[in-house]
Amino acid sequence: MLGAPNPVELPDGGSRQEFGALLRHWRRHAGWTQAQLGAAVGYDHTAVSRLEHGARRATPRLVRQLDELLGSSGELTRCHARAESAEGDRPALPPHLLRPPLPPGAGPVPAADPADPCPATLPDHDVQCPLHGATGCHLPPPATALALHAAFCADPAAPLDTDTVHALAAVLGAQLHSAERALRERAVGERGPGTVIEGTLRAVVARLADAPTRHRRVLARLAAEYSHAAGSLRLHGGRPATAMACFDRALGWAALAGDATTQAAALSDMAVLGLLDDDPAAAGDYAREIRRAAPGRPWSDALATLGEARATALAGDIRATVRHIGRARQHLDRPATVGTEDHVPWxxxxxxxxxxxxxxxxxxxxxxxxxxxxxxxxxxxxxATAALDLLGDGRLPAARTMLTVRAADCHLCADDPHTALATLAPVLDGAPLPALVRHELRGLRDRLTAGADRWGPAATEAAARLGAAI
Structure with missing residues (x-):
């Protein structure tokens, strides 16, 4: 059962929170409200609130003013000096990790839709707990999670406790489920999940600059997962440039948090973008980085080798591609490493x-x-048939559509246009298609067009329909 919020479960590396608690004590002892104290020192009451929560650094001049106003006999100054000393041991973050990968949004972060059910436990939908990794944990009830998420996004001084961290992870899981449902219903233009995810990402990153050491890792892990999710939605929406920006920033935050699985996920998607850009060298480089991000894991070797196979195939190297595919399958048969944080659904x-x-x-x-x-x-x-069998019904609709199109393309490459068009028919129902599926269809359309003289009017008609679909 959930009780009072717990502090974030990471070692405390500083004393800015100690200063904030002491400031709150002396303000209350003097009978001042936050608004009154803020007016006396020329600050808004929200700035005082951030100071008391340890979310903002106080200047030495301000601390001297507070000492005099509240009559703390130098106690605030001494506490502030200890905090500054602790902060001095904390390395500064690279500037690019203090900026979100997307420009500021218009207006406040929209509230998450209560109709999108929040998960009850983690991991869920490939989202890990920023505090407990893949070991599993229970989340607040949906109403509580939504309220904590809204408070975090609305108030930069709101406390970051265990329940809030769990709520942010729960809302991310809910938004990813919502996005998957939109893809299943072919509502690929839906902006709801992306807007909530990107707005929350900005709120998380805004905390990083002044975050105490004990909060940095968990905020970086949240930022990495939210940024990767934002990039995935941008990629499916046909915006590869902004998707790459999100993946690149997710990579930096995941490295800061020591999150190898999110690094691997981002690098896998960056390799895909290299393929879409017809750049096999870049795709292969990103794939090899997966192995460096998570050395010694069978899954990282499998993903890296698979990415290398895609890159060498695009470059036309048959021997290397077949060799890489064989090695990727061999890695699947190696025993998984027990006791690591790698055991997540994907x-x-x-x-x-x-x-x-x-x-x-x-x-x-x-x-x-x-x-x-x-x-x-x-x-x-x-x-492709083996992948479709493994996928099962009702799961990952975009992946099922992609694999169906690929199977049709395989029939076409085997000079069997009749089976290819029959396989493709369910996809061409006039509904919008995700960007990755449209990219896959372009190659198929080009092959239909090139073979139309041999394959007859049906191929010409199908090529025209594909042109309209993409």
Missing amino acids: LAPAALRLRVESGSSAALRDLAAATADPRLAHRALTA
């Missing part, structure tokens, strides 16, 4: 195998399209 054996089969199908399809080798097309189709 790294579970079945989910990782789904990623490897999906990536293998894409790499082999790219080779088949470049070489016109039907044997490679059939191998790509086998991998």
Whole structure:
């Protein structure tokens, strides 16, 4: 049962909170309100509130004023000196980690929709607890989580306690579920989840500049997960440049927090963006960084090797691609490391195998399209079918649509346009499609157009429909 808010469960590395508590004590002892004290020293009452919560640094001149006004006989000055000494041992953050990857939004952060159910436990929807990692924890009730999230976003001086951290993670999980539902319903233009995620990310980053040492790691981990989620939504919405900015910043915050799994997720998506940009060298570099971010883990070797397979396929290197795919599958058979913080849903054996089969199908399809080798097309189709079987019904609708399109493309590369068009038919129902699916369809459309003379009017008509869909 939830009781009074608990402090964030990280070692205390400074005493700014001690100064804030002492300031609150002497203000109350003198009978002043925050507004009265703020007016006396030329500050707004919210600034006094931030000082008392340890969320703002006081200048020496201000501390001397407070000492005189409140009659603390130099106690505030001495406490402030201890706080400054502790702060001096804290290295400054790089400037780019103190800025969100997106420009400021208009107006306050919108409230999360109560209709989007918050998870009861973590990990959930690939969101880990910023305090407990993948070990699992219980979250506040939905109404409490939404209220704590709203308070955090509205008031820069609101306390950062355990329940608030859990609430921010719960709201992120709820928004990702909402985004997945929007993709399932083909409502890819929906801005609700993205607006809440990006607004919350700005609120989290605003805390980092003045955060005490014990809060830095948890705020950085929250910023990394929110930034990665924002980038994923931007990528699905067809905005690769801003998606890359979000992934790059997520990488920096995840490194600051020691969060290897979010680093791997961001690097995987950056490798995909390299492929979309027709840049196999960059895609391969990002993939290899996954191995460096999480050395010695079978899952990081599998993801890195798979990314290298995608890159070498785009470069047309058949031998290297087949070798990388074989190694990626071998990594899946290695025993998982027990007792680490890596055990999150998207790294579970079945989910990782789904990623490897999906990536293998894409790499082999790219080779088949470049070489016109039907044997490679059939191998790509086998991998795409295996990925669809692993996916199951009702899960990850965007991934299912993507794999269906890829299977159709494999049939086309195997010179079987009739089966290709039959496989593709459910996708072309006129509804909007995510950007990654539209990118996949462009290659298929080009191949239909190139083979229309051999394949007849049906191919020409399908190419025209694809042109309208993308």
